[in-house]
Amino acid sequence: MPKRVARWMVIALLVVAGQAGARDALVDPARLASLVDDAVARYDLPGIAVGVVVDGDVVLRQTRGELRAGQGEAINPETLFKVASNSKAMTAAVLARQVDAGLLRWDDPVVRHLPDFRMADDWVTREIQVRDLLIHNSGLGPGAGDLMLWPSPNRFTRDEVIHGLRHLQPHWSFRSRYAYDNTLYIVAGEVAAAAADVPFDVLVRREVFEPLGMTRCQAGGWSRDAVGNVAQPHARIDGRNVVVRADADMIPDEPMMAAGGLRCSLDDMLRWAQAWLESGSAPTGGHWLSQAQRDAAWTAHMPMPVSARMRAWDRSHFSAYGYGWRLTDVDGTSKVAHTGTLKGMYSALTLLPERGVGIVVLINGDADEARTVLMQALVKQFTGAIGPHDVDYYASLLAAERADSGTAGAGTREPARTPNAREIDSVAGRWRDPWFGSVAVCPRGDGLTFVSERSPKLHGDVVVEGDRLQVRWREADVDVDAWLIASPPQGSATSLHMAKVDPGADFSYDFEDLAFEREGDCRR
Structure with a gap:
């Protein structure tokens, strides 16, 4: 060599x-x-x-x-x-x-x-x-x-x-x-x-x-x-x-x-x-x-x-x-x-x-x-x-x-009130999305609740924050609240959409992809 x-x-x-x-x-x-x-x-x-x-x-x-x-x-x-x-x-x-x-x-x-x-x-x-x-x-x-x-x-x-x-x-x-x-x-x-x-x-x-x-x-x-x-x-x-x-x-x-x-x-x-x-x-x-x-x-x-x-x-x-x-x-x-x-x-x-x-x-x-x-x-x-x-x-x-x-301390809930009779009447009913299925937005007691038929943990109270409807979930481990957006915004709604209150929250809460159409009245 x-x-x-x-x-x-x-x-x-x-x-x-x-x-x-x-x-x-x-x-x-x-x-x-x-x-x-x-x-x-x-x-x-x-x-x-x-x-x-x-x-x-x-x-x-x-x-x-x-x-x-x-x-x-x-x-x-x-x-x-x-x-x-x-x-x-x-x-x-x-x-x-x-x-x-x-x-x-x-x-x-x-x-x-x-x-x-x-x-x-x-x-x-x-x-x-x-x-x-x-x-x-x-x-x-x-x-x-x-x-x-x-x-x-x-x-x-x-x-x-x-x-x-x-x-x-x-x-x-x-x-x-x-x-x-x-x-x-x-x-x-x-x-x-x-x-x-x-x-x-x-x-x-x-x-x-x-x-x-x-x-x-x-x-x-x-x-x-x-x-x-x-x-x-x-x-x-x-x-x-x-x-x-x-x-x-x-x-x-x-x-x-x-x-x-x-x-x-x-x-x-x-x-x-x-x-x-x-x-x-x-x-x-x-x-x-x-x-x-x-x-x-x-x-x-x-x-x-x-x-x-x-x-x-x-x-x-x-x-x-x-x-x-x-x-x-x-x-x-x-x-x-x-x-x-x-x-x-x-x-x-x-x-x-x-x-x-x-x-x-x-x-x-x-x-x-x-x-x-x-x-x-x-x-x-x-x-x-x-x-x-x-x-x-x-x-x-x-x-x-x-x-x-500016995100330090984000995620706290703002003060809210119970919706009044007009706000309840505008969205109360049974609603259906073609991929997520049916939900009930119905009066309970003095307030209004959101209950999913196929996702039981998505059960929350509808409140008013500012002038907007918001769903606040009751389960402690469901930590991303959602806006509830009625269309038309005045009178009796014919469709509902949703969006994360915190836009930067976990994208798996894909509320933005939901498009609910009215399915019927709340069951008595």
């Missing part, structure tokens, strides 16, 4: 060794654990499970808190959490496995597999492909149809949710822009089920959980007590962590399963992270997904906005959606991630593929800010960013954002 070539080989090996050593030096489990402690202390979290994978090895596995606050049952790495929208990448993986098996193609029209599927526009119905179901480009508004899914439990079936899509009017042209949705992931799950001729819960266990050794993950209907060790969601009420939307003895097969209804433990999610960080093989040693489908999942199929925060915190240059994954860059390295949010349950999974790093955060409380600052602080331990980059640092940046935007 020529001396010059040999010299360059030695230099290359030294560089590689140096990079590995630098990576090892970044892994300080004590530092990572202290960040978890700081988040728990700052935000008084009811429970949390955090894990970190580096180069295929689990270097951190930390749990704190309880399944139910104050009950003494500790969370551990096998505790089940709702992973919410982190289910989406698993649904996409099921479809990718089917593409590998030749059962379908990404560019198949959806109606090839679900002949009765319809969107409001006939052209979209004909043209929408399997891939479109996964990348939020339908033209529907953000969270369109989510009131058929949340608040739960409700009385909508999966078939009814899919049938309702034909009545949801687009906000934009098909494939023209990104707008997050859940309902089309439910369609995606049913496409997969039709292609395999088995229910989706069977399919996700067979194609994802079993080959990857995700032994605690649950899909479909199951028994809470038979499975055991299940974290319950919490909300902050009067300064305390209180269980809300607690599980019944039997967990139902909810319509949202493929969009956000799966549950997994910390150890399951770490195995899921390992499967994606490895090249071509599952942790069990068996071939799981082809490189072509791995590449397809992490291709930037739909551009997303790059926020000011992403530019300031991460020096990000791009943002896009793949098949069930959000894609961007942080401090010069690629980032593949997703979050999951349900009332009282927050999850996050971040992969830094070029660094061989995967980070999982699962919290059983209302923890939007806690999840943001903790995940950000953990990620920065592996990107080489200079600075403090701890929980307090990012919490202070969020506080500054709120102060600048």
Whole structure:
């Protein structure tokens, strides 16, 4: 071998060794654990499970808190959490496995597999492909149809949710822009089920959980007590962590399963992270997904906005959606991630593929800010960013954002009065929306109530704030009130619309998509 070539080989090996050593030096489990402690202390979290994978090895596995606050049952790495929208990448993986098996193609029209599927526009119905179901480009508004899914439990079936899509009017042209949705992931799950001729819960266990050794993950209907060790969601009420939307003895097969209804433990999610960080093989040693489908999942199929925060915190240059994954860059390295949010349950999974790093955060409380600052602080331990980059640092940046935007303290209810007889008469009756179904806006006692027939938790009191009708929900865990907009505004209304009182609230309260027509008088 020529001396010059040999010299360059030695230099290359030294560089590689140096990079590995630098990576090892970044892994300080004590530092990572202290960040978890700081988040728990700052935000008084009811429970949390955090894990970190580096180069295929689990270097951190930390749990704190309880399944139910104050009950003494500790969370551990096998505790089940709702992973919410982190289910989406698993649904996409099921479809990718089917593409590998030749059962379908990404560019198949959806109606090839679900002949009765319809969107409001006939052209979209004909043209929408399997891939479109996964990348939020339908033209529907953000969270369109989510009131058929949340608040739960409700009385909508999966078939009814899919049938309702034909009545949801687009906000934009098909494939023209990104707008997050859940309902089309439910369609995606049913496409997969039709292609395999088995229910989706069977399919996700067979194609994802079993080959990857995700032994605690649950899909479909199951028994809470038979499975055991299940974290319950919490909300902050009067300064305390209180269980809300607690599980019944039997967990139902909810319509949202493929969009956000799966549950997994910390150890399951770490195995899921390992499967994606490895090249071509599952942790069990068996071939799981082809490189072509791995590449397809992490291709930037739909551009997303790059926020000011992403530019300031991460020096990000791009943002896009793949098949069930959000894609961007942080401090010069690629980032593949997703979050999951349900009332009282927050999850996050971040992969830094070029660094061989995967980070999982699962919290059983209302923890939007806690999840943001903790995940950000953990990620920065592996990107080489200079600075403090701890929980307090990012919490202070969020506080500054709120102060600048004037949103600090938002969300309090303004004084209101009971509607008078004229206001009651103008809207009293039974009303029907083509996808949401019937509601009763009817006198009760001296006031007026709004009661949904198929979503029982949407039960509230109609009040007058200023000169506008507003529905204030009675359930403590339904925290987004709505304007009730009568048309015509004077006299007896012939149609009703709704809108969030706080326009910046969770888009899954998609009141703006409702269009009620009068169905009849209040029942005596």
